[in-house]
Amino acid sequence: MSQPSALSPVVRVRGLKKSFGPNRVLDGIDLEVRKGEVVVVIGPSGSGKTTLLRCINLLESYDEGSVQVDGVEVGFREGPGGARHRRGDRELSKIRADIGMVFQLFNLFPHLTAQENVMLGLRKVRGLPAAEARQVAARWLTRVGLGDKLDSLPSQLSGGQQQRVGIARAVAMEPKVLLLDEITSALDPELVGEVLNVVQELARDGMTMIVVTHEMTFARDVATRIVFMDGGRIQVEGTPREVLAKTDHDRLKAFLARIEMKRH
Amino acid sequence: MLFAIQSLPFLWQGLLVTLHISVLIVFFALIAGTILGIGIVYGPGWLYWPIRLYSDFFRGIPLLVLIFFMYYGLPVFKVNLNNFAAVVLALTAFKTAHVIEVVRGAIQSIPKGQTEAAKSIGLTFGQRLLHVIVPQALRRFLPPWINAVVDTVKGSALVSLVGIVDLMLAIQQVIGRTYRPMPLYVLGAIMYFVINYTLSLASRRLEARFAYIRE
Numbered sequence: 001m002s003q004p005s006a007l008s009p010v011v012r013v014r015g016l017k018k019s020f021g022p023n024r025v026l027d028g029i030d031l032e033v034r035k036g037e038v039v040v041v042i043g044p045s046g047s048g049k050t051t052l053l054r055c056i057n058l059l060e061s062y063d064e065g066s067v068q069v070d071g072v073e074v075g076f077r078e079g080p081g082g083a084r085h086r087r088g089d090r091e092l093s094k095i096r097a098d099i100g101m102v103f104q105l106f107n108l109f110p111h112l113t114a115q116e117n118v119m120l121g122l123r124k125v126r127g128l129p130a131a132e133a134r135q136v137a138a139r140w141l142t143r144v145g146l147g148d149k150l151d152s153l154p155s156q157l158s159g160g161q162q163q164r165v166g167i168a169r170a171v172a173m174e175p176k177v178l179l180l181d182e183i184t185s186a187l188d189p190e191l192v193g194e195v196l197n198v199v200q201e202l203a204r205d206g207m208t209m210i211v212v213t214h215e216m217t218f219a220r221d222v223a224t225r226i227v228f229m230d231g232g233r234i235q236v237e238g239t240p241r242e243v244l245a246k247t248d249h250d251r252l253k254a255f256l257a258r259i260e261m262k263r264h
Numbered sequence: 265m266l267f268a269i270q271s272l273p274f275l276w277q278g279l280l281v282t283l284h285i286s287v288l289i290v291f292f293a294l295i296a297g298t299i300l301g302i303g304i305v306y307g308p309g310w311l312y313w314p315i316r317l318y319s320d321f322f323r324g325i326p327l328l329v330l331i332f333f334m335y336y337g338l339p340v341f342k343v344n345l346n347n348f349a350a351v352v353l354a355l356t357a358f359k360t361a362h363v364i365e366v367v368r369g370a371i372q373s374i375p376k377g378q379t380e381a382a383k384s385i386g387l388t389f390g391q392r393l394l395h396v397i398v399p400q401a402l403r404r405f406l407p408p409w410i411n412a413v414v415d416t417v418k419g420s421a422l423v424s425l426v427g428i429v430d431l432m433l434a435i436q437q438v439i440g441r442t443y444r445p446m447p448l449y450v451l452g453a454i455m456y457f458v459i460n461y462t463l464s465l466a467s468r469r470l471e472a473r474f475a476y477i478r479e
Contacts, residue, residue, distance in 0.1 A: 059380050059383060097385065110400065124391050
């Protein structure tokens with residue numbers, strides 16, 4: 001695997017714009033994420049956080065601007081004379097294999113066991129032989145505390161367990177960056193902790209992550225940087241200490257107050 | 265009763281013709297309908313309307329009209345099909361339209377998140393279909409598809425109207441000789457029923473087999 005130099009960011013977003021019909025969801029986003037960084041994106045619903053995440057692995061196409069992962073433009077191939085060509089399915093799949101994603105609603109494959117969920121990408125995309133894929137999958141599932149659930153179907157697991165399988169499925173591919181899209185929003189409150197602990201451990205091990213979340217305590221603990229989005233733009237950006245103490249920004253202040261109120 | 269038993273070998277020949285025609289139709293319609301069904305869900309925009317039009321049109325006209333058109337109508341355009349080819353073509357065209365809808369419904373019943381998760385681990389289109397969508401869609405596909413197969417076997421009785429000696433026409437010919445309709449219609453009904461009931465049982469068995477998804 002090519003090591004990006006310390007200077008080149010793993011993810012570089014430039015002037016990103018995206019509209020759904022007349023609705024501008026992303027209105028010029030600039031963001032750089034370096035290796036080992038954990039960038040937490042916060043903001044009110046409709047602020048474009050999830051869309052930003054989905055543009056990075058092109059689950060959503062973008063209208064203007066640029067998204068590069070490990071120096072490679074995700075959405076387009078540059079033709080002669082700088083013309084942009086949309087990438088085909090095969091090229092895109094190859095790029096996506098290096099970008100992990102964990103979803104709000106888990107999206108596990110219901111017809112496969114926990115182990116098979118993790119194995120699928122290893123076998124078909126990474127081309128590992130079955131025995132090796134089985135081992136790697138078992139190792140990751142054990143790391144997220146599910147060593148005794150290898151043969152369970154998703155329907156036999158709790159929400160928290162399912163989401164940990166979702167994380168194992170993503171990280172087993174050894175992605176260059178991991179995108180976490182409100183991964184605890186669909187969980188019962190008492191199951192949130194077990195999932196966040198796993199993420200915290202990944203952060204400690206140096207996994208590069210972009211995290212969309214409403215869990216402010218978690219954000220404070222795990223983020224190397226917090227980004228506050230509103231109206232399709234990045235409004236405030238800085239270390240957790242800087243951002244959470246920045247009470248002179250009205251919209252950020254209002255947002256943090258609302259979150260705080262919901263907790264009590 | 266004796267004549268009914270004596271007529272059995274003749275009816276058996278008719279039954280084989282019915283099965284032969286049904287198998288051909290089910291086979292061709294499955295292939296064509298699956299390809300067009302996948303085309304209507306995943307294909308480019310210019311592919312959508314022709315398939316949509318085809319499906320709506322062929323589901324919207326009576327089967328008998330279609331059979332007569334292929335057999336009596338096409339010669340007007342200098343296309344002369346024998347009666348066997350004409351009915352297979354007519355019924356296949358008709359069934360394909362149904363299979364398209366069954367395939368489309370089965371694929372679209374799978375939540376979008378499944379495709380997104382499959383994309384996010386780098387699976388290509390073919391791999392997403394093969395390993396994620398099809399195994400799940402199969403369960404939604406089988407019950408209505410087996411219904412369509414049962415319909416095909418029953419609908420194939422219409423081929424007797426263009427002179428193919430299938431089970432239906434065989435029955436009528438025996439009746440024509442013996443003037444004893446009742447026992448033969450009962451016998452014929454039982455033969456149709458046995459085939460179709462077996463299919464229904466198989467369908468239920470398969471449904472249970474694919475019931476790994478609990479909602």
